[in-house]
Amino acid sequence: xxxxxxxxxxxxxxxxxxxxxxxxxxxxxxxxxxxxxxxxxxxxxxxxxxxxxxxxxxxxxxxxxxxxxxxxxxxxxxxxxxxxxxxxxxxxxxxxxxxxxxxxxxxxxxxxxxxxxxxxxxxxxxxxxxxxxxxxxxxxxxxxxxxxxxxxxxxxxxxxxxxxxxxxxxxxxxxxxxxxxxxxxxxxxxxxxxxxxxxxxxxxxxxxxxxxxxxxxxxxxxxxxxxxxxxxxxxxxxxxxxxxxxxxxxxxxxxxxx
Amino acid sequence: xxxxxxxxxxxxxxxxxxxxxxxxxxxxxxxxxxxxxxxxxxxxxxxxxxxxxxxxxxxxxxxxxxxxxxxxxxxxxxxxxxxxxxxxxxxxxxxxxxxxxxxxxxxxxxxxxxxxxxxxxxxxxxxxxxxxxxxxxxxxxxxxxxxxxxxxxxxxxxxxxxxxxxxxxxxxxxxxxxxxxxxxxxxxxxxxxxxxxxxxxxxxxxxxxxxxxxxxxxxxxxxxxxxxxxxxxxxxxxxxxxxxxxxxxxxxxxxxxxxxxxxxxxxxxxxxxxxxxxxxxxxxxxxxxxxxxxxxxxxx
Numbered sequence: 001x002x003x004x005x006x007x008x009x010x011x012x013x014x015x016x017x018x019x020x021x022x023x024x025x026x027x028x029x030x031x032x033x034x035x036x037x038x039x040x041x042x043x044x045x046x047x048x049x050x051x052x053x054x055x056x057x058x059x060x061x062x063x064x065x066x067x068x069x070x071x072x073x074x075x076x077x078x079x080x081x082x083x084x085x086x087x088x089x090x091x092x093x094x095x096x097x098x099x100x101x102x103x104x105x106x107x108x109x110x111x112x113x114x115x116x117x118x119x120x121x122x123x124x125x126x127x128x129x130x131x132x133x134x135x136x137x138x139x140x141x142x143x144x145x146x147x148x149x150x151x152x153x154x155x156x157x158x159x160x161x162x163x164x165x166x167x168x169x170x171x172x173x174x175x176x177x178x179x180x181x182x183x184x185x186x187x188x189x190x191x192x193x194x195x196x197x198x199x200x201x202x203x204x205x206x207x208x209x210x211x212x213x214x215x216x217x218x219x220x221x222x223x224x225x226x227x228x229x230x231x232x233x234x235x236x237x238x239x240x241x242x243x244x245x246x247x248x249x250x251x252x253x254x255x256x257x258x
Numbered sequence: 259x260x261x262x263x264x265x266x267x268x269x270x271x272x273x274x275x276x277x278x279x280x281x282x283x284x285x286x287x288x289x290x291x292x293x294x295x296x297x298x299x300x301x302x303x304x305x306x307x308x309x310x311x312x313x314x315x316x317x318x319x320x321x322x323x324x325x326x327x328x329x330x331x332x333x334x335x336x337x338x339x340x341x342x343x344x345x346x347x348x349x350x351x352x353x354x355x356x357x358x359x360x361x362x363x364x365x366x367x368x369x370x371x372x373x374x375x376x377x378x379x380x381x382x383x384x385x386x387x388x389x390x391x392x393x394x395x396x397x398x399x400x401x402x403x404x405x406x407x408x409x410x411x412x413x414x415x416x417x418x419x420x421x422x423x424x425x426x427x428x429x430x431x432x433x434x435x436x437x438x439x440x441x442x443x444x445x446x447x448x449x450x451x452x453x454x455x456x457x458x459x460x461x462x463x464x465x466x467x468x469x470x471x472x473x474x475x476x477x478x479x480x481x482x483x484x485x486x487x488x489x490x491x492x493x494x495x496x497x498x499x500x501x502x503x504x505x506x507x508x509x510x511x512x513x514x515x516x517x518x519x520x521x522x523x524x525x526x527x528x529x530x531x532x533x534x535x536x537x538x539x540x541x542x543x544x545x546x547x548x549x550x551x552x553x554x555x556x557x558x
Contacts, residue, residue, distance in 0.1 A: 075265045083268035085275070090266060118271060 006033035008175055008205035009054060014068035016049060016058065023049045025229045027068070031222070036197055036206045038220035038237070040213060042258040045226040047209045051177050054207065055091040056084060073174060089116055092168030094178040098160035100152035100167075105144055108152045108163055109134050112171045134166040138196055158189030162196060176200070178208040182215065194219045213253060217241050225249045301535070308532040311525035317533065318494045325488065325515055326522050330530055332491035335498055336505030337537070339405050340480060341473045343501075344412035349466050351413075352420030359421070360428040361450055380418035384478045387415045391483040404502045408484025415479055416469040423465025427458040460552030467545035471538040477509040485510040487518075508534045 009031040016024040023046045031037045039047035049058065056077060058064045070077050077087055089112070100108050109131045113122065131148065135141040140162050144150075152163055161181060168176060178197075182190040197206055197219055210216050216223055216237065223240040225232045225248075233245050244250040252258050268276070305312075319329030359376075363369040391411025401407040431454050439449040455462075477485075485507045491498040499505045512534060516527040 072266070077266065081268070082266045083272055085272050086266040086268060116271075 007031060008033045008073060010071040012069040014053065014070060016053065017065045019063045023229050027231045029224060029231050029234055031205065031207060033205055034202050035221040036201050036208065036219060037222040037224060038216040039207065039209045039224050039226060040216045041226035046229040047226050048179055051179055051207060051209050054175065054177055055088050055093060089171050090173055091175045091177060092173040094164050094176065094181045096180045097184050098157055098164050100160050100163050102151060102153050104149050105152050105163060106131055106148040108167050109170065111167060116171060130170040134169040137169055138162040138166040140166060158185055158192050161185060161193055165196065173204060175205045178206065180209055180211060225252065304528055304532050304535065308525055308528035311529035312532065316529055320491050320493060325519050330511060330533060331493060332489055332498060333506040333508045333511035334533065336507040337474050339499055339505060340409050340412060340507060341470050343405065343409035344416065344473050345466065345470060347410060348413035348416045348420055352417050353424050353462060356421045356424035356428060357450060360425045361446060361454065376418045376421050380422060384415060384476050387411055388479040388482045391479055396483050403504050404484050405499055405505050406501050408480040411479045411483045412473045412476065416473055420466055420469055424462045427461025427465060428454060430461060431457045460549050464545045464549045467541060467548065470541045474538060475509055475534065477513055480507055481510060487514060
């Protein structure tokens with residue numbers, strides 16, 4: 001008998017408008033705990049918008065209105081007692097272009113810790129341990145352990161992207177959101193990031209937006225297909241690609257449009 | 259993962275951080291507000307002191323009785339002459355130079371030298387510009403102390419700032435606009451005419467207009483090169499000065515009646531200052547209006 005299915009993210013009738021334009025229409029979806037879920041669909045279908053709802057960064061723009069419910073780990077993140085700071089600590093985000101800060105590798109990794117921890121709790125030992133742990137987790141430790149003082153912006157793009165993931169880890173996030181994390185990387189870099197995602201799976205719930213159907217197929221456990229702001233279907237990845245439940249999904253994965 | 263669901267509830271540490279955040283916001287707001295206060299105080303103080311002397315006649319009448327009575331017309335007119343001529347010289351040179359530097363120049367030692375020169379020229383104190391003007395225009399070029407020499411001196415002073423502000427306006431035009439132009443085979447000049455200038459003209463004009471206030475306010479550069487203690491001019495005469503004659507100017511006049519002439523009624527220097535300040539504010543308001551108008555037509 002398998003354990004009951006756990007969901008990290010659940011949305012109910014989520015609607016979102018940019019001004020008058022409705023970008024998400026009644027999106028109701030459950031995203032499973034500890035797995036990799038990919039969001040696919042043609043440009044403009046709302047997948048990035050949906051992703052950005054999960055840590056409420058959309059609200060930074062004054063013209064965005066949201067309706068509906070988003071539950072993360074069972075808690076509605078629009079509840080008044082939710083602290084955006086705590087929410088964003090628990091929900092990390094990785095962007096298209098690696099965005100390491102122009103400081104050392106070491107300082108990049110401990111940046112979040114420094115922000116979220118009182119200074120007297122951050123001895124050298126704590127920081128060093130956090131850096132080693134995070135860099136080991138993303139597979140950068142052997143390469144970078146002698147170059148921790150190097151500026152992070154001087155690394156290769158692939159290393160920069162891994163570093164951006166490592167930067168999230170000391171904060172012990174529950175969920176990692178990735179917005180086309182490989183689109184600036186070459187084949188090798190993409191492979192490395194995908195392998196890293198497999199390594200992190202289980203400990204973190206990963207949601208990845210991708211334009212690359214082959215990547216969704218290779219690298220995710222579950223797949224969500226979106227079209228024009230609507231959620232068409234969510235299935236196990238191999239089911240979605242082999243037996244799509246909706247003709248629109250079938251046509252999309254056959255490459256008839258998109 | 260965290261041991262239990264945190265429910266994203268604020269911890270005491272976060273609450274402290276948030277308190278610091280709102281404190282920071284108030285401090286920043288207070289500092290911005292602090293910028294407004296001196297301006298309002300200065301304006302209020304000046305207008306209150308100047309009130310008895312202010313009138314339309316004060317603007318249009320020449321000073322009489324050894325500048326102890328009458329108005330400031332010759333100084334106002336002189337300032338207008340100086341500013342208009344200096345801008346007529348500085349604006350075209352500055353804008354064209356900026357276009358070259360921003361659109362044509364590659365990064366080589368010569369262009370870096372020009373850049374360095376522009377930056378350093380902007381930092382030269384106005385009294386040094388005055389001495390340069392005296393040496394170069396008045397004496398070496400043989401123009402003599404005159405409106406022309408003083409305007410040229412002001413032009414040299416405003417030029418580097420015009421270049422800098424124009425370059426900034428040009429640089430704000432997205433690179434993709436230029437690429438779109440180049441990729442249909444437009445020359446650089448066609449690109450500049452069709453795309454770069456129309457999209458940066460508001461910024462360029464704003465930068466130029468703001469230099470009006472600087473040129474109008476400076477005393478030192480014109481004192482040695484063309485400003486006059488006193489000249490008899492008829493009420494409201496628009497053509498009182500020739501290009502090669504010296505003229506009165508508001509900033510100089512203010513200095514003279516405030517420090518050099520005994521027995522001037524207290525309100526008169528204040529009224530002169532109000533006129534100078536009013537003119538500057540008017541010009542700046544024009545700059546803002548131009549920018550707002552042009553921005554509203556710009557759709558990107």
